[in-house]
């Protein structure tokens with residue numbers, strides 16, 4: 572197992588969400604003190620959204636310069652902009668509408684009323700990622716021609732499906748096999764709704780830190796498989812590896828099948 576993987580259980584869903592929120596606020600503050608701005612990739616799902624709500628409820632949120640935080644999405648559902656199924660809408664209701672974000676720094680994936688199909692939506696996100704990456708490289712006095720496909724992701728949040736899917740990359744489907752592009756259109760998703768846009772594993776793994784957040788007994792098998800070094804095509808979560816750190820932030824139920832040797836119980 573790579574040394575950069577750390578598994579931390581939490582006593583309950585609520586403690587997991589609150590602790591992940593505190594970690595996120597602290598990480599954003601640390602990055603902003605080093606670089607002036609910070610970038611987080613948000614996820615849909617119960618824990619991902621509960622974490623954002625916990626950030627909104629935390630007095631510590633007031634210490635973050637939210638106007639200098641770049642928000643991207645690991646995936647979104649390809650439904651109408653106003654649909655309650657949209658991760659953007661859920662993230663906005665949980666957090667983004669309650670903090671002073673710079674709208675130009677909130678990078679939403681296209682919806683079914685703003686793109687013709689999931690392929691166009693993915694292509695639009697690929698272009699937006701490339702433009703942000705080129706701008707970062709120009710700022711770093713490097714040639715934009717050599718810019719990577721995606722900007723720097725300081726923290727990338729991932730929920731976990733019971734089938735070990737991450738973002739909208741599902742076992743054995745085209746998305747998890749896709750290489751050479753940072754975003755992909757998804758059809759026939761086993762998790763409704765059927766059409767989505769997702770970052771690819773390559774884009775996910777470009778992140779400095781990946782935080783996989785999962786709660787509930789129905790995720791225990793996926794966590795165990797994800798940590799057991801299974802093939803990423805069969806177990807997408809097993810392919811998630813941050814450049815510097817990969818955290819598995821779990822409640823006790825989701826951690827039930829984690830080998831004791833891997834567990835890091837924080838004091």
Ligand SMILES: O=C(O)[C@H](O)[C@@H](O)[C@H](O)[C@H](O)COP(=O)(O)O
Nearest residue numbers: 615616617618730731732737738
């Ligand atoms: O858009 C989505 O559906 C998510 O990004 C997806 O990857 C989610 O995070 C997992 O399915 C976990 O969701 P739950 O925590 O609700 O089970």
